[in-house]
Amino acid sequence: MLDAMIRARSVAIVGASQRKTETGGDKLGTVALDYLLAHGYAGKVYPVNPKETEIRGLACYASVKDIPDDIDLALIAVPAKASVAVMKECGAKGVKTAVVLASGFAEAGEPELEAELAAAARAGGVRFCGPNTNGLISVVNDMVCCTSMVCAMPRFSKGDIAFLTQSGAVGGSMLGTGTEEQGGFSHWISVGNEADLQVADYLDYLADDADTRVIALFIEGIRDPDKFTRACAKAARAGKPVVVYKIGLSEVSAAAAASHTGAMVGSNAVFDAVCRKYGVVRVDDAADLLPTAITFSRLLDKLPRGPRMGLIGPSGGICGICADECHRFGLDVPELPQDAQETLKQFIPPFGALRNPVDVTQQIRSSATGYQDTIRTVLDQDCIDGVFLLVTMVGEPRASFYCDIFTEAARATEKPVIIAWTGAQSLAVKAIPRIKRNQVPIYFSARGAVNAMRALLDYRRFLDAQAAEAGR
Amino acid sequence: MTPAEIIREARARGLRTLSEHQSKQVLAAYGVPVTRETLAADAGEAARAAGEIGFPVALKGSAPDLAHKTEAGLVEIGLADEAAVRAAATRLMPKLPEGGNLLIQEMASGRREFLIGMTRDAQYGPCITFGLGGIFAEALNDTVLRLAPVSGREALEMMDEIRAAALLGPYRGMPAVDRDALARAVIGVGAAALAHPEIQEIDVNPVIVAGDRPLAVDALVVLASASG
Numbered sequence: 279m280l281d282a283m284i285r286a287r288s289v290a291i292v293g294a295s296q297r298k299t300e301t302g303g304d305k306l307g308t309v310a311l312d313y314l315l316a317h318g319y320a321g322k323v324y325p326v327n328p329k330e331t332e333i334r335g336l337a338c339y340a341s342v343k344d345i346p347d348d349i350d351l352a353l354i355a356v357p358a359k360a361s362v363a364v365m366k367e368c369g370a371k372g373v374k375t376a377v378v379l380a381s382g383f384a385e386a387g388e389p390e391l392e393a394e395l396a397a398a399a400r401a402g403g404v405r406f407c408g409p410n411t412n413g414l415i416s417v418v419n420d421m422v423c424c425t426s427m428v429c430a431m432p433r434f435s436k437g438d439i440a441f442l443t444q445s446g447a448v449g450g451s452m453l454g455t456g457t458e459e460q461g462g463f464s465h466w467i468s469v470g471n472e473a474d475l476q477v478a479d480y481l482d483y484l485a486d487d488a489d490t491r492v493i494a495l496f497i498e499g500i501r502d503p504d505k506f507t508r509a510c511a512k513a514a515r516a517g518k519p520v521v522v523y524k525i526g527l528s529e530v531s532a533a534a535a536a537s538h539t540g541a542m543v544g545s546n547a548v549f550d551a552v553c554r555k556y557g558v559v560r561v562d563d564a565a566d567l568l569p570t571a572i573t574f575s576r577l578l579d580k581l582p583r584g585p586r587m588g589l590i591g592p593s594g595g596i597c598g599i600c601a602d603e604c605h606r607f608g609l610d611v612p613e614l615p616q617d618a619q620e621t622l623k624q625f626i627p628p629f630g631a632l633r634n635p636v637d638v639t640q641q642i643r644s645s646a647t648g649y650q651d652t653i654r655t656v657l658d659q660d661c662i663d664g665v666f667l668l669v670t671m672v673g674e675p676r677a678s679f680y681c682d683i684f685t686e687a688a689r690a691t692e693k694p695v696i697i698a699w700t701g702a703q704s705l706a707v708k709a710i711p712r713i714k715r716n717q718v719p720i721y722f723s724a725r726g727a728v729n730a731m732r733a734l735l736d737y738r739r740f741l742d743a744q745a746a747e748a749g750r
Numbered sequence: 751m752t753p754a755e756i757i758r759e760a761r762a763r764g765l766r767t768l769s770e771h772q773s774k775q776v777l778a779a780y781g782v783p784v785t786r787e788t789l790a791a792d793a794g795e796a797a798r799a800a801g802e803i804g805f806p807v808a809l810k811g812s813a814p815d816l817a818h819k820t821e822a823g824l825v826e827i828g829l830a831d832e833a834a835v836r837a838a839a840t841r842l843m844p845k846l847p848e849g850g851n852l853l854i855q856e857m858a859s860g861r862r863e864f865l866i867g868m869t870r871d872a873q874y875g876p877c878i879t880f881g882l883g884g885i886f887a888e889a890l891n892d893t894v895l896r897l898a899p900v901s902g903r904e905a906l907e908m909m910d911e912i913r914a915a916a917l918l919g920p921y922r923g924m925p926a927v928d929r930d931a932l933a934r935a936v937i938g939v940g941a942a943a944l945a946h947p948e949i950q951e952i953d954v955n956p957v958i959v960a961g962d963r964p965l966a967v968d969a970l971v972v973l974a975s976a977s978g
Binding site: 500503507545547548550551552554555743746747 | 871873874877895896897901903904
């Protein structure tokens with residue numbers, strides 16, 4: 279059923295119009311139509327408006343019922359009160375799915391109108407997203423059925439991250455910044471009021487979706503906990519990490535509990551326990567949601583086998599910072615074996631450090647291959663499960679050289695490599711965008727990099743435990 | 751009586767909590783190690799029961815809906831002989847509520863105290879707490895939470911996650927805690943909660959570690975109100 283929505287072969291846009299709004303802007307339906315066309319949708323597009331005959335060169339129909347084709351998805355872009363009648367027409371036409379964009383339902387104190395909409399959809403056999411949504415984008419299908427201004431971006435990168443959001447505005451801004459980070463997306467869905475389809479329904483679908491390997495959620499609350507945890511368990515069995523940021527944590531649900539233990543339990547801790555049980559990766563900073571999902575997408579086939587990290591940097595200072603962060607996040611920085619240190623001695627000036635962290639010193643610049651050989655040697659060690667490449671201050675063209683050798687090293691290994699680039703980004707204007715395009719994980723602080731590695735390790739451990747329990 | 755019978759009878763009487771003794775009977779049925787203990791109606795019975803359990807013993811007031819016994823002056827511990835038991839029983843009897851009994855129980859001697867708890871979340875069901883117990887439990891709030899059912903792996907992880915995890919190892923001359931036994935207790939609390947939806951909350955505090963052996967010394971099972 280969700281296939282019809284996410285892989286729609288035909289889209290009707292109800293409410294598209296040549297005419298402008300009172301303030302001179304395009305109507306919502308027209309905005310949606312323009313975005314759909316601009317992003318290169320390959321399916322059939324049918325504008326619907328009883329007052330017009332043609333919009334953007336496309337024939338316009340008076341009603342969905344008049345369209346001489348099957349409709350997979352109707353984008354309903356008319357005001358709240360009119361949406362119910364349109365939904366009834368969609369049902370009569372046999373439209374499979376719909377997105378109801380309008381606000382003015384339960385969120386605006388009109389639950390009866392929302393119930394009426396849901397009843398009309400049910401009666402007509404139409405499954406729908408919304409109301410009060412910015413719509414959905416299937417990036418892999420070039421299908422933008424969305425009114426968020428993020429769609430003014432010329433294109434989204436195709437990839438394997440699906441993103442579900444209960445806030446269209448936050449979801450749109452995160453999709454935008456995630457795109458700037460060169461994150462690749464499969465689908466983006468603003469779920470709206472969830473009058474019919476809920477977060478858990480989409481999650482359940484995405485757990486099976488061949489285009490999706492990582493699922494990011496921005497949520498405020500879960501309507502059906504059982505359905506949600508079942509979908510999380512399904513994603514876990516499929517080995518697809520679910521990364522979540524949840525707001526609304528300040529309520530302490532157990533304040534009225536009679537026993538002492540009860541009084542110490544809050545809803546935040548309960549949601550944490552839910553996440554632990556189902557391997558859901560919870561981030562506590564909203565700004566980490568998409569970067570974490572992107573890092574999972576980049577390193578899902580290279581999750582660290584253990585906590586032992588190799589640190590390579592050009593200064594004792596940055597090495598020390600990263601080692602401290604490893605300590606904070608429970609990662610180990612083991613001393614490298616003697617023979618490895620002997621090997622490194624050939625590449626690193628005598629005042630460097632060989633034990634791990636490996637301080638290559640600024641002087642490594644005088645060697646054409648010393649840095650590459652150092653990284654390769656550390657990655658080759660059995661006692662190393664992952665590597666942090668630390669950068670302080672470096673400008674072009676040296677920065678681009680780092681980009682090349684870091685990319686090559688990251689691609690050549692089965693172990694996770696994360697860059698912490700702590701110097702001025704404006705000095706590396708070519709290198710940093712290229713690193714992102716090359717899909718090498720990059721953070722701009724040691725803590726960001728280490729925190730991400732820890733999340734990867736936790737997920738790997740969850741998968742291992744899940745496999746062990748399934749095998750018993 | 752089986753746990754189901756104990757719970758059914760309490761609910762039939764409109765009670766919100768089981769007595770300590772009944773709470774432990776319910777939990778013991780799910781693998782939680784509890785103190786050896788006997789109910790007694792008067793000082794003479796108490797003294798005889800103490801002789802059977804072996805000295806020293808603890809003497810507590812026991813009655814339904816009696817939640818905070820220490821605060822009510824209904825707990826006497828470290829009673830070394832029959833005379834001490836009789837004297838303590840004589841002190842306690844007048845403070846007992848109507849229909850109350852004396853509870854004579856094995857003294858678990860150990861300085862390490864943990865707690866195991868359960869709260870039933872309206873959305874996600876039974877949540878199991880493990881953490882540092884005893885009288886400082888609320889102040890230190892060193893607990894971790896999992897959803898039931900708790901697997902063996904999860905129970906062991908919970909022990910590693912509290913800030914005071916070092917207390918579970920060999921500590922100041924005390925042996926390492928039998929983690930598997932403690933894990934069975936954590937798992938058991940989850941199992942009891944899953945088996946009996948009428949249980950709203952469980953509070954096992956303290957779980958005293960005697961030698962290396964965890965033992966539930968006090969326990970409280972809170973029932974959902976019969977209407978809800």
